[in-house]
Amino acid sequence: xxxxxxxxxxxxxxxxxxxxxxxxxxxxxxxxxxxxxxxxxxxxxxxxxxxxxxxxxxxxxxxxxxxxxxxxxxxxxxxxxxxxxxxxxxxxxxxxxxxxxxxxxxxxxxxxxxxxxxxxxx
Amino acid sequence: xxxxxxxxxxxxxxxxxxxxxxxxxxxxxxxxxxxxxxxxxxxxxxxxxxxxxxxxxxxxxxxxxxxxxxxxxxxxxxxxxxxxxxxxxxxxxxxxxxxxxxxxxxxxxxxxxxxxxxxxxxxxxxxxxxxxxxxxxxxxxxxxxxxxxxxxxxxxxxxxxxxxxxxxxxxxxxxxxxxxxxxxxxxxxxxxxxxxxxxxxxxxxxxxxxxxxxxxxxxxxxxxxxxxxxxxxxxxxxxxxxxxxxxxxxxxxxxxxxxxxxxxxxxxxxxxxxxxxxxxxxxxxxxxxxxxxxxxxxxxxxxxxxxxxxxxxxxxxxxxxxxxxxxxxxxxxxxxxxxxxxxxxxxxxxxxxxxxxxxxxxxxxxxxxxxxxxxxxxxxxxxxxxxxxxxxxxxxxxxxxxxxxxxxxxxxxxxxxxxxxxxxxxxxxxxxxxxxxxxxxxxxxxxxxxxxxxxxxxxxxxxxxxxxxxxxxxxxxxxxxxxxxxxxxxxxxxxxxxxxxxxxxxxxxxxxxxxxxxxxxxxxxxxxxxxxxxxxxxxxxxxxxxxxxxxxxxxxxxxxxxxxxxxxxxxxxxxxxxxxxxxxxxxxxxxxxxxxxx
Numbered sequence: 001x002x003x004x005x006x007x008x009x010x011x012x013x014x015x016x017x018x019x020x021x022x023x024x025x026x027x028x029x030x031x032x033x034x035x036x037x038x039x040x041x042x043x044x045x046x047x048x049x050x051x052x053x054x055x056x057x058x059x060x061x062x063x064x065x066x067x068x069x070x071x072x073x074x075x076x077x078x079x080x081x082x083x084x085x086x087x088x089x090x091x092x093x094x095x096x097x098x099x100x101x102x103x104x105x106x107x108x109x110x111x112x113x114x115x116x117x118x119x120x121x122x
Numbered sequence: 123x124x125x126x127x128x129x130x131x132x133x134x135x136x137x138x139x140x141x142x143x144x145x146x147x148x149x150x151x152x153x154x155x156x157x158x159x160x161x162x163x164x165x166x167x168x169x170x171x172x173x174x175x176x177x178x179x180x181x182x183x184x185x186x187x188x189x190x191x192x193x194x195x196x197x198x199x200x201x202x203x204x205x206x207x208x209x210x211x212x213x214x215x216x217x218x219x220x221x222x223x224x225x226x227x228x229x230x231x232x233x234x235x236x237x238x239x240x241x242x243x244x245x246x247x248x249x250x251x252x253x254x255x256x257x258x259x260x261x262x263x264x265x266x267x268x269x270x271x272x273x274x275x276x277x278x279x280x281x282x283x284x285x286x287x288x289x290x291x292x293x294x295x296x297x298x299x300x301x302x303x304x305x306x307x308x309x310x311x312x313x314x315x316x317x318x319x320x321x322x323x324x325x326x327x328x329x330x331x332x333x334x335x336x337x338x339x340x341x342x343x344x345x346x347x348x349x350x351x352x353x354x355x356x357x358x359x360x361x362x363x364x365x366x367x368x369x370x371x372x373x374x375x376x377x378x379x380x381x382x383x384x385x386x387x388x389x390x391x392x393x394x395x396x397x398x399x400x401x402x403x404x405x406x407x408x409x410x411x412x413x414x415x416x417x418x419x420x421x422x423x424x425x426x427x428x429x430x431x432x433x434x435x436x437x438x439x440x441x442x443x444x445x446x447x448x449x450x451x452x453x454x455x456x457x458x459x460x461x462x463x464x465x466x467x468x469x470x471x472x473x474x475x476x477x478x479x480x481x482x483x484x485x486x487x488x489x490x491x492x493x494x495x496x497x498x499x500x501x502x503x504x505x506x507x508x509x510x511x512x513x514x515x516x517x518x519x520x521x522x523x524x525x526x527x528x529x530x531x532x533x534x535x536x537x538x539x540x541x542x543x544x545x546x547x548x549x550x551x552x553x554x555x556x557x558x559x560x561x562x563x564x565x566x567x568x569x570x571x572x573x574x575x576x577x578x579x580x581x582x583x584x585x586x587x588x589x590x591x592x593x594x595x596x597x598x599x600x601x602x603x604x605x606x607x608x609x610x611x612x613x614x615x616x617x618x619x620x621x622x623x624x625x626x627x628x629x630x631x632x633x634x635x636x637x638x639x640x641x642x643x644x645x646x647x648x649x650x651x652x653x654x655x656x657x658x659x660x661x662x663x664x665x666x667x668x669x670x671x672x673x674x675x676x677x678x679x680x681x682x683x684x685x686x687x688x689x690x691x692x693x694x695x696x697x698x699x700x701x702x703x704x705x706x707x708x709x710x711x712x713x714x715x716x717x718x719x720x
Contacts, residue, residue: 001381002389004267007258010380014259017164020129020183021248034207047127051162055125063184064127066208 016060027061028107033078035069042095043077049096050079053103062107075121081106090118126164128205131181133247135170135333136326136365137487138177142194143167146178149194153201163205169334171247173234174487176216181247186226190216237504239466240490241474242290242327242450246334251369254376257337263382265456266341269348270388278349279305282452284460286472291317291408291445292520292549293625294471294538300442303432304350307440312352314343314394315436315443317413318359318366321405322521323572325552327476328446330488332359332366335450336373340396342449344383345456347394350442355396358413362403370398405522405576409624410443412578423580424624445550447476467493471537481518481554482508494535497527501555512557516640520549522569522576523629525636526562545636547629561658562641563648567595569633573626584627587618591634600661603649608638657719660704664720667708669694671716678708678717 001007032038032047047066054062070078075092081102082088089112091102098116105111114120132138132147147167154160171179176190180200187210189200196214203209212224218232229235240246249256257263269278283298304312316339320328332339343355359367374396377383385393399417406412407422414436416422435441451473455463467473471493477500480486484506491500497517501507508514516526525546527534534540538548556565570592579585591614594607615631622628638645647653654662667678667687672694679687679695686702689695697708697717709717 001263001267001387004264004271004388007263007267010255010258011261011264014255017126018249018256018259020126021131032208036207039207048162051125051127065184066206068207068209 016058019060020063027063027084029080029082030062030064030107031080031082032064032066033068033070033076033080034066035073035076037069037073038076038078041073041076045096046077046079046094046099049099050103053100057103057108059103059107072118075118078118083110091116092118092121126162127184128163129166129183130163130205131166131168131183131247133169133171133177133179134167134251134365135174135177135246135330136363137170137174138179139365141177143178145194146180146192146197149197150201153198154205157201157206159201159205166250167252168249169246169251170243170330170488172238172243172330172488172490173216173485175485179216182210185210186228188216188219188226188229188232189214190219233506234485234487234489234504237495237499238490239474239492241454241466242331242447242476243334243488243490244454245338246330246488249335251334251336252372254337254373254380254382257335261457262337262453263341265453266344266348266382267388269345269456270390270392275305275349275351278345278456281460282349282455285455285463286460286467287448287451287455287463288471288538289445290447290451290475290550292523292547294548297444297448300432300444301346301349303430304352304440304442307433309440311354311437311439312350313436313439313441314347314350314352314355315414315417315441316343316355316357316359316449317408317410317443317445318357318363319401319408319413320360320363320446320550321403321408321576322523322550322552323569324478324480324554325521325550326478327488327551329363329366331446331450331476332363333369336366336369337377338453339370339446339449340373340377340383342452343396344387344394345452346442346444346449348392350440352442353393353395355394356399356417356436357396358399358401358407358417360403361400367398367400374398404578405572406578406624406626409626411624413443414441423578424626426623447551468535468537470539475536475548475551477551477553479505479553479555482512482557482560483555484509491536493537496533496535498532500536500553501532505555508555508557512559515556515558515560516562518546518554518556518565518569518633519552520547520629520632521552522573523547523625523632524549524552525632526556526565526640528640545632545639547632559656559658561599561654561656562637562644563595563599563654564656564658566634566637567592567599570595570630573630577626577630581621581623581627583618583621584623584630587614587622588627588630590614591618591631595634598645598648599654599659601648601652601659603645603652605649607649608642608645611635612638663704664699665697665702665704665706665709665717666720667695667697668716668718671714673714673716675713677711677713681707681711683707 077094079091180189287297288294412422412424431441476490577584615635674692686698
């Protein structure tokens, strides 16, 4: 160890992976519906795609988690995105490709992908 | 960096380890693989969460779900329900970790954690103790970097002095002053040692720090080395702590590899290295001069002080010796400043203290509270009270060196000075709770039996004096106590305290003196009435069948291992006291509660 900067680099590199363990109020939450209906409709590739993108883009403060059946089984796979201080957005009939777009437009740039939302589907 | 959406923290402290946490980890590994989740879910083995009572403990993030008493059979459910489908397995959660509507409380809302302030234990149960990177992520080694690059040794010592930190090993000597003495001592070579020879029955605070956060001790020792001018450190740790030894060994290797131990740390000309020394289980080696003799490879026997270790310690060189928990506080004091530390605790005792809660208590485990917290808060609010709704009788602090605190002092704020005022001591932090089923004479005998066994035999007051005290106590518990025994115990105790060579002997009479002070009538009952009010001392105990309640069912006859019970069916039975071994089997069996201890 030669300097404090070097220590700080190691810290930053590891911090993202351990920060999950601290109770956090803020941060973006991505919730993937993983009930039987969701899994059958292909929720796993969606989840994996989210994970990959978050990792690739080195995004901080994003929590990816799953939940049971959200209720509208015919629209699965469903994904809910909550940004701090904003209304929850529900995306339906998701795919791995759509997930990538949600990450780049909604998570990174804060622009809701309207055409994928439940409102558009109804 | 790998991104994992979920972290499964499995407690790998000794408590959970012995209730099977390593098997659980293996099952998690296989189950995660089976469900193809191994790249999404990270398994982390951490140190102690503190709630050993409900172990093995598993916490799943990001939800913060606190699973308790997990068995191997529960794991597939947690994986397939929680980790795969996102449905928390509510019935496996710790009962106090959820709200009425099943929503998960955050950890500091749980009663057990609510009043705690975890400083020394801050990383225990949060990081993987076998990964130096995780320690660094939570500001590990930053204090060392700061001290080496921005502060002089004198400034470092002044900072520790200003914090008001006192030694956590028991005596409560001001840490900064100790550092100052060692720094000012003349010598070409100096040593920094860590006392991890935690030997009190019922104490496991230091073990948990070493198991859960070994790097914080290494970092603090390096800081101390810089402050006092030492380049070599020794950690004297009990060989009976295999997990602690293993994690320390790993930690030292990692720190060396990263250049946080070794030559020219942080590019300065400060060099420091640490070696482990394993103790062979002698209690006296927790005494500083005996410990240092043992480090040198000699027989672990104490020697008179002065010279104090700060002047003449390991290999005759000036040596700084602090306890594990003391070291665990150092990095944060450096990072947050002495004012921050002074703001916690009482006027004369700053910071927090870790206690190992044991005995008759619902939440057996490890707790850390600000100094000045009352015993009542620790036992009833954090500890969850006494099982079976029984009444609190006394708490034993300080192990074989400490004393008993009776119910009348439940509201005493705990710090070094208040505890010595009421005849006990802080000690290293063992806290054993007792209810009315505990006999105070027997407790005193238990601790004295321990010290007699552990006395090194070098000085007569301890070697012979404690032995004589034990003989008297033995007689009392066997119903052969005589008038004047209590006074004899008091005189012997006072003389031993005044004349023994080291801390072991000087404090050995404390458990007896304090129980006499608060429970004299219990001693008198043993001596005069030949009765043990708590029903513990077997020789003073009679198990009798109350004729008016006995229906003559004969169940007791069947369970009696010594055929001591006789009589006719449907008429009251009788116990032959000469044959009875007081095992209590009949007592539990009797459906009419006709059999009593008396």
